[in-house]
Amino acid sequence: MTNIQTVGVAGAGTMGAGIAIVAARAGFRTIVFDTRQEALDHAKEQTSAFLKKSEERGKLPAGGAAAALGKWEGTTKLEDMARCDLVIEAIFEDIKVKHQLFSELNKHCPEKTIFASNTSTISITEIAGGSGRADRFVGMHFCLPAQLMKLIEMSPGMNTSPETFDTAWKFAQAMGQKPVATQDTPGFILNYFLIPFNNDAIRLVEQGVADPRDIDIAVKTALGYPMGPLELLDLVGMDTQKLLCEAMHGLTQESRAACPPLVRRMIAANRLGKKTGVGFHTYGNTKMFGA
Ligand SMILES: NC(=O)c1ccc[n+]([C@@H]2O[C@H](COP(=O)([O-])OP(=O)(O)OC[C@H]3O[C@@H](n4cnc5c(N)ncnc54)[C@H](O)[C@@H]3O)[C@@H](O)[C@H]2O)c1
Structure with a gap:
């Protein structure tokens, strides 16, 4: 059981687009934020094509593609992320850029919103340090291509609360993914x-x-x-x-x-x-x- 209902994905690039498919396909309302409208347009077009193909191949039930697409929403307005219970960040691998995004998100999102980063190499504790909510921050590292790969490496930062880790872990399972626990070390596993x-x-x-x-x-x-x-x-x-x-x-x-x-x-x-x-x-x- 998960108490997450609405998921935010920041970054509609290679990883963000795939992560958003995983969340929307599992029935979560999914809000995808990118600063570039063209990235959102491209992600939506590719998502639609991928879901249709999945349905044709019997990987989704009849109507499954439309249902998942109905849960997918793109935005260039950061304030729209205020509706999210959990936000997964998948923007450029640069700590300054990530800190900037999380400090802005922290202003818009309610207290309960959990922040997660899909970073491959940067310390979760370091990113969390610039988020204003290090206790409600967790690493969720999806694998490429996210829409096909089940694994998520889950890593707590030094100040991540056990409740946050547990909520994110259950959410990963509710999306049909396979979480594994790893420490906050370069490259994880x-x-x-x-x-x-x-x-x-x-x-x-x-x-x-x-x-x-x-x-x-x-x-x-x-x-x-x-x-x-x-x-x-x-x-x-x-x-x-x-x-x-x-x-x-x-x-x-x-x-x-x-x-x-x-x-x-x-x-x-x-x-x-x-x-x-x-x-x-x-x-x-x-x-x-x-x-
Ligand atoms: N590519 C991989 O194999 C892979 C695998 C696992 C994890 N990751 C991690 O995922 C993250 C994203 O990687 P990617 O390959 O998807 O990158 P990408 O370059 O394909 O996409 C990044 C997207 O983020 C958007 N963006 C940049 N700054 C932004 C901001 N401030 N707010 C909103 N959107 C912003 C860009 O417009 C772009 O669409 C990185 O942290 C990377 O380490 C990558």
């Missing part, structure tokens, strides 16, 4: 090894050891991963990967977490991955979800 691992794959390309296609085939075939590291990086986006590396490297000084120069060159060339149609691989469209 998954990114602790995925960021250095993915950077190793980038360095193999940089050094001309193998083509992206062959690296992906090798990893999928031998390790049984559903996606190769370079396919995954194309979904993550080079811009996001750079921010993740900078945050992780800054915290750990682990050399394998340092952003490979190729990532910076790809950003300069607008080869961000799926979102610009070309990254390590080339795509026929810039759809957020699906092939």
Whole structure:
């Protein structure tokens, strides 16, 4: 049982759009906030297409797509988040930007509203410190692509109250997700090894050891991963990967977490991955979800 009814998602990018699908599909009223109207329009269009396809494939009951879409609402007005029982932040991986958002949200949202961050690498305690409600703050790290992946890494900050953690945990379960508990440490469980691992794959390309296609085939075939590291990086986006590396490297000084120069060159060339149609691989469209 959860006492959460209305969910806010701040950021309608790669992760926010997927997280909003998870919440709306589970029947929660879902308010998606982004500063850019075009991000909301793109997310809504992709959400609609994804839900329709899910219904056609029998993953949703008849009428399920319309029902979920009916729960989805986009806004560029932060004050609309005042209606939320819990807000999940999925904006740029930059502590200053996150602090700015949470301090504004803190002014608009009632006392009871729980704040959550989907950060991959920044300390929950540090983000919570700028939120004005560190006791009602929790880490909820969804995996990419959020609308398909069940895992949520749940991490309390130093001042998170047990009630807040429990409420967020039950809410994760009510969305049909699989929560796991982890301490507030850089990269939590998954990114602790995925960021250095993915950077190793980038360095193999940089050094001309193998083509992206062959690296992906090798990893999928031998390790049984559903996606190769370079396919995954194309979904993550080079811009996001750079921010993740900078945050992780800054915290750990682990050399394998340092952003490979190729990532910076790809950003300069607008080869961000799926979102610009070309990254390590080339795509026929810039759809957020699906092939
Ligand atoms: N991409 C991944 O693989 C992945 C996986 C798990 C978690 N994350 C985390 O999720 C967060 C978002 O990553 P992403 O890949 O979705 O980024 P993204 O660049 O695809 O999307 C970010 C969105 O946030 C919006 N935004 C920026 N500042 C804002 C603000 N102040 N208020 C409202 N909206 C704002 C942008 O307009 C954009 O639409 C990051 O913290 C990242 O670490 C990313």
